[in-house]
Amino acid sequence: MKIEKAIDEFAKISKILLEKEKKEPVLKYHSVEDYEKLINLSLSNKGCTENEFFKLLKEVSLLTPRTNSKSFFNQLFAGRTGPSLSADLLATLLNTTMHTYKVAGIQVLVEKEITNAFLEKVGYENGEGIMNPGGSLSNLVSMIIARNEKDGRILKEGYGGRKFIVYTSIESHYSVIKNAGMLGLGRNNVRKIQSDYIGRMDATHLEAEIKKDLLEGNVPFYINATAGTTVLGAYDEFNEISRISKKYALWMHIDGALGGSALLSRKHKHLLEGSELSDSFTWNAHKMMNVPVCASFLLVKEKGLLRKHFSEKADYLFQGETEDLDLGSISMQCGRRVDAFKVWAAWKYYGLVGIERRIDHLFELAEYAASCVEQDPMFELFRSPESVNVCFTIAGATPEKVCEYLHKKGLIMVGYSTSEGTTFIRMACINADIEKTDIDHFFKQIKVAVKALRLNKAVLV
Amino acid sequence: MKIEKAIDEFAKISKILLEKEKKEPVLKYHSVEDYEKLINLSLSNKGCTENEFFKLLKEVSLLTPRTNSKSFFNQLFAGRTGPSLSADLLATLLNTTMHTYKVAGIQVLVEKEITNAFLEKVGYENGEGIMNPGGSLSNLVSMIIARNEKDGRILKEGYGGRKFIVYTSIESHYSVIKNAGMLGLGRNNVRKIQSDYIGRMDATHLEAEIKKDLLEGNVPFYINATAGTTVLGAYDEFNEISRISKKYALWMHIDGALGGSALLSRKHKHLLEGSELSDSFTWNAHKMMNVPVCASFLLVKEKGLLRKHFSEKADYLFQGETEDLDLGSISMQCGRRVDAFKVWAAWKYYGLVGIERRIDHLFELAEYAASCVEQDPMFELFRSPESVNVCFTIAGATPEKVCEYLHKKGLIMVGYSTSEGTTFIRMACINADIEKTDIDHFFKQIKVAVKALRLNKAVLV
Structure with a gap:
C-alpha cells in the first residue's frame, strides 16, 4: 500500500x-x-x-x-484543536523518537522550547524537564528523584530496611498510591492527609503525620500537593505546604496535571501562588490546553537531577558530543513519540494570549454551569467549583443511574464521584470549544435522564 | 482553525x-x-x-x-507501512484514551484481539497483556510483578532490608539496569552475566551467580533473558535459562522487544524455542513489524497478575460493571493513546502470512548484507548475524568517524557499537521496504566515507 x-x-x-x-x-x-x-x-x-x-x-x-464532541464531560481531557492536531498527525508520519539528537534533531529543540516556557511559568529559574507518557508517570519520575535524593545509596544499593513515607491528600490522584506500590515503597506507606471543606490538604494534619513518622523511625521524604484535584478541582495551599516541606526536609511535588495550565492565565494563576517553592511539578498539556493525548511534562527545579537518576550508559545509543541533547539519557523511557510538537504548535499558533483566552473560557464555563445548578431547584452544588470541575447532586436521583442512562442512550458522557459520603455528578468543563449553549444542552439532557428514570421506578433511588 | x-x-x-x-x-x-x-x-x-x-x-x-527513509540503518525501528499509518493517524484524530471501556469502547476489544494473538504466539495458554509506552517500560512492569510475586508484602509494606537480585546478560538492553535503579532495587544488585561467542547468556555463569547470592543471604528473583540482543541481535537459550529459573524459583522474563516478532515466522520462530516456559515477555511491534512508534506489549503467562499488582481504587474513574474491560486498572498508566489500533490494522491488512513475508525479508536482507561484508576485503563481520543486526569492522577506519561523516554529510544514518573490546558498525536491517539495492547503496556510501576520511589524515585512525 x-x-x-x-x-x-x-x-x-x-x-x-x-x-x-x-x-x-x-x-x-x-x-x-x-x-x-x-x-x-x-x-x-x-x-x-x-x-x-x-x-x-x-x-x-x-x-x-x-471524546472530542461537545457532549463529552466525562474526563479531564477532551477536544483537539486544529494546530495541535496537524502537528500530532505530522509527528505520526515523521515517526522518529526523542531519545537522541541524531534521530530527533530539531524536535529536541522543540521539546526544550516548550519545556522552558513551562519552567518559567512555574517559577523555576534554573530547572529542567522531560516529557512522560501521562501524568501518572510524571508523578512517578518525581517520586524516584525525591527518594534517591533523600538517600544517596538507593540508586546503586537499593533500599535498606527503613520505611520511606509519602504524604498526599485524600483528594489527590490515585497514581500517587499506585506509584508507591510500583516503586516498592509500599502502598501502606502513603499517608492520606485530610482535606478541608473545599478539598485542600490540611496542613496541620500533614505536619502531625510527619512528626508521628519521625518518632516511629520512618523516613518521611515526599509530599504530593495538588493543583486541581481530580474530583473537585481544588488547589492546595502551596506556601503553607512548602513551609512544612522545608522544615522537615521533604521533597515537595505539585501534581498540576489538571490545574497547572492555570499558570498561563493572568486571572487564575493566583491559584498556584507559591508554585516556585516546590521541587517538581507535573503539567499535562492534554488537559486544560486541549492538546491531543498524551502530553505530560515533569518539571524539576534543580538542573542535573534527571541525568543523575535516570542516565545509564548505552554506547550503542548515546554517541558523540550531543549528550545534553540526547533526551533519552534524562528520561525514564528510551524511544518515545514526538509529543512536544503538538504542544509547541498550539502555543505558536494561538500565542500565549490565545491560550490564556481559552483557559479563561474554561473557568467561565464552569462558573456558568455552577450558576445553572444554583438556579435550578432540582440540582445542588456539592461545592463551589474552584476550577473547571462542577460537582452537583440531583434531587431524588442517583448519579450512577443518571450517568449510566445518559451513556447507554448516547445522550451525554459524564461521570460521577464520591466525597465525604456524598455521591454526585462530576462535570468536567475541559473542552474550550464548548459554548454556554452546550452547557444548557447538558442540563437539559440530565433532566431527560431523570425523567426517564422516574418513569421506570425499578431504577429509581 | x-x-x-x-x-x-x-x-x-x-x-x-x-x-x-x-x-x-x-x-x-x-x-x-x-x-x-x-x-x-x-x-x-x-x-x-x-x-x-x-x-x-x-x-x-x-x-x-x-528515520523512515531507505538510508536509515541507525536504530532498531524504522519505516511505517500504509495500513498502520492510517490507523495511527485515525488514533490521533479519535483522541480517546484506553483507561476505561466507557471512553475507549471498541478500541479495548482491538487491543485485546492483538494481545491475544501475541499471547498465542509466545505460547501462553491462559495469559494476559497490556501495552506500555516502549520496551523499557514493558520490562519495568515485568520486574514489578516479579518482585511483588517473590515477596507478597512488598506491594503494601515496601521492601525490607534484604537485597533483591536481578540477572541479565552483558549483552542485554540498558533498561534492565536502569529499571532496577528506578525501582529502588539498586543498580549494583543487577548481576551482569557473561555471554558466549555469539552473544547468548552463559547459563553456567548465571547459575553460579545465583548460588553465590543465595549463600550471601540475598534474594535472587528475576532473570532477564533476551530475544534479539540490542547490538548483535542474538537469542538466549530459553530452555536452559528456564531450567535454572525453575530450579531456584526465579521469575523468567524474555525481553523480545527486538526479536519477539520472529515468532510470526515459521522459518525463524525456532530462535524462540522455549519462549512458553518464561513468565513474561516484552514484544515491540514498532521494531520488526514496522508499526509507527511506540507499540510495546508486556505479555504475562498467568492471568490476574496485572490486576493484582497495578490496580488501585479510583471510583471517579472505574465505574460500573466493565472492570475486565477497563484497561487502566491493569496498567501502569492511566490515560494513554490508542496504540493497539495500528498493530491490529497491520495484521488485518497483511494477514499473518503477509507479516511473515515481511519479517522473513528482514532476515534475508541481513543475510545479504553479511554476504556483502564477507565478499569485500575492506570489511569484516564481527559475528555472523543471528537476526537482523549486521555488525562489521572496516579495515583502517574507525567506525565512530565513518558514522559521523555519513551523518554530517547526510548520506546514510547508521550507528556503531562495541563488544569484547572491538568497535564496529552496527547496521540494523529493520525496514522491510528496503531492497537489496538499498543495501548495495549502503556499502557504497560507507566506502565514500572511508575514502573521504583517508584523504583527510587528521580524522583517520
Whole structure:
C-alpha cells in the first residue's frame, strides 16, 4: 500500500468521522456483544484488499466513543484543536523518537522550547524537564528523584530496611498510591492527609503525620500537593505546604496535571501562588490546553537531577558530543513519540494570549454551569467549583443511574464521584470549544435522564 | 482553525515530506546553531496566521531527521507501512484514551484481539497483556510483578532490608539496569552475566551467580533473558535459562522487544524455542513489524497478575460493571493513546502470512548484507548475524568517524557499537521496504566515507 494512499484514505475517513461527530456527538453505548455482531475484529492468516481494509478502518473509527464532541464531560481531557492536531498527525508520519539528537534533531529543540516556557511559568529559574507518557508517570519520575535524593545509596544499593513515607491528600490522584506500590515503597506507606471543606490538604494534619513518622523511625521524604484535584478541582495551599516541606526536609511535588495550565492565565494563576517553592511539578498539556493525548511534562527545579537518576550508559545509543541533547539519557523511557510538537504548535499558533483566552473560557464555563445548578431547584452544588470541575447532586436521583442512562442512550458522557459520603455528578468543563449553549444542552439532557428514570421506578433511588 | 483545514494542510505537507524523503533520504546534519539560523522556534505572547503557522509546521517537519527513509540503518525501528499509518493517524484524530471501556469502547476489544494473538504466539495458554509506552517500560512492569510475586508484602509494606537480585546478560538492553535503579532495587544488585561467542547468556555463569547470592543471604528473583540482543541481535537459550529459573524459583522474563516478532515466522520462530516456559515477555511491534512508534506489549503467562499488582481504587474513574474491560486498572498508566489500533490494522491488512513475508525479508536482507561484508576485503563481520543486526569492522577506519561523516554529510544514518573490546558498525536491517539495492547503496556510501576520511589524515585512525 502506498503511503500517499494511506494518507488520502485517512483524510476521507476523517471527514466522515467529523460529520458524524457533529450529528451524533455521543456514540450510543455498545456492549461487547453488540460490537461482536457489528464488526469482525478477528485476526487471521489471510489479509484483505485495500477496499475491505479502509471500510473496516472507517467502521472501527465510527464505532469508537467520541471524546472530542461537545457532549463529552466525562474526563479531564477532551477536544483537539486544529494546530495541535496537524502537528500530532505530522509527528505520526515523521515517526522518529526523542531519545537522541541524531534521530530527533530539531524536535529536541522543540521539546526544550516548550519545556522552558513551562519552567518559567512555574517559577523555576534554573530547572529542567522531560516529557512522560501521562501524568501518572510524571508523578512517578518525581517520586524516584525525591527518594534517591533523600538517600544517596538507593540508586546503586537499593533500599535498606527503613520505611520511606509519602504524604498526599485524600483528594489527590490515585497514581500517587499506585506509584508507591510500583516503586516498592509500599502502598501502606502513603499517608492520606485530610482535606478541608473545599478539598485542600490540611496542613496541620500533614505536619502531625510527619512528626508521628519521625518518632516511629520512618523516613518521611515526599509530599504530593495538588493543583486541581481530580474530583473537585481544588488547589492546595502551596506556601503553607512548602513551609512544612522545608522544615522537615521533604521533597515537595505539585501534581498540576489538571490545574497547572492555570499558570498561563493572568486571572487564575493566583491559584498556584507559591508554585516556585516546590521541587517538581507535573503539567499535562492534554488537559486544560486541549492538546491531543498524551502530553505530560515533569518539571524539576534543580538542573542535573534527571541525568543523575535516570542516565545509564548505552554506547550503542548515546554517541558523540550531543549528550545534553540526547533526551533519552534524562528520561525514564528510551524511544518515545514526538509529543512536544503538538504542544509547541498550539502555543505558536494561538500565542500565549490565545491560550490564556481559552483557559479563561474554561473557568467561565464552569462558573456558568455552577450558576445553572444554583438556579435550578432540582440540582445542588456539592461545592463551589474552584476550577473547571462542577460537582452537583440531583434531587431524588442517583448519579450512577443518571450517568449510566445518559451513556447507554448516547445522550451525554459524564461521570460521577464520591466525597465525604456524598455521591454526585462530576462535570468536567475541559473542552474550550464548548459554548454556554452546550452547557444548557447538558442540563437539559440530565433532566431527560431523570425523567426517564422516574418513569421506570425499578431504577429509581 | 477548522479541524478539516488542519487535516487538509497536514495532507499537503505530508506529500511534500514524502517527496523530499525520496529525493533526499537523509537530512544533512544540522547543529543547534544551524537550526537557530534557519527557523524561529521561540514562543511568544502573540500568535500567528494560519498561513504562517502551516509554513512553519512544514519547515520543522522538513528539518526533522528522516528515520523512515531507505538510508536509515541507525536504530532498531524504522519505516511505517500504509495500513498502520492510517490507523495511527485515525488514533490521533479519535483522541480517546484506553483507561476505561466507557471512553475507549471498541478500541479495548482491538487491543485485546492483538494481545491475544501475541499471547498465542509466545505460547501462553491462559495469559494476559497490556501495552506500555516502549520496551523499557514493558520490562519495568515485568520486574514489578516479579518482585511483588517473590515477596507478597512488598506491594503494601515496601521492601525490607534484604537485597533483591536481578540477572541479565552483558549483552542485554540498558533498561534492565536502569529499571532496577528506578525501582529502588539498586543498580549494583543487577548481576551482569557473561555471554558466549555469539552473544547468548552463559547459563553456567548465571547459575553460579545465583548460588553465590543465595549463600550471601540475598534474594535472587528475576532473570532477564533476551530475544534479539540490542547490538548483535542474538537469542538466549530459553530452555536452559528456564531450567535454572525453575530450579531456584526465579521469575523468567524474555525481553523480545527486538526479536519477539520472529515468532510470526515459521522459518525463524525456532530462535524462540522455549519462549512458553518464561513468565513474561516484552514484544515491540514498532521494531520488526514496522508499526509507527511506540507499540510495546508486556505479555504475562498467568492471568490476574496485572490486576493484582497495578490496580488501585479510583471510583471517579472505574465505574460500573466493565472492570475486565477497563484497561487502566491493569496498567501502569492511566490515560494513554490508542496504540493497539495500528498493530491490529497491520495484521488485518497483511494477514499473518503477509507479516511473515515481511519479517522473513528482514532476515534475508541481513543475510545479504553479511554476504556483502564477507565478499569485500575492506570489511569484516564481527559475528555472523543471528537476526537482523549486521555488525562489521572496516579495515583502517574507525567506525565512530565513518558514522559521523555519513551523518554530517547526510548520506546514510547508521550507528556503531562495541563488544569484547572491538568497535564496529552496527547496521540494523529493520525496514522491510528496503531492497537489496538499498543495501548495495549502503556499502557504497560507507566506502565514500572511508575514502573521504583517508584523504583527510587528521580524522583517520
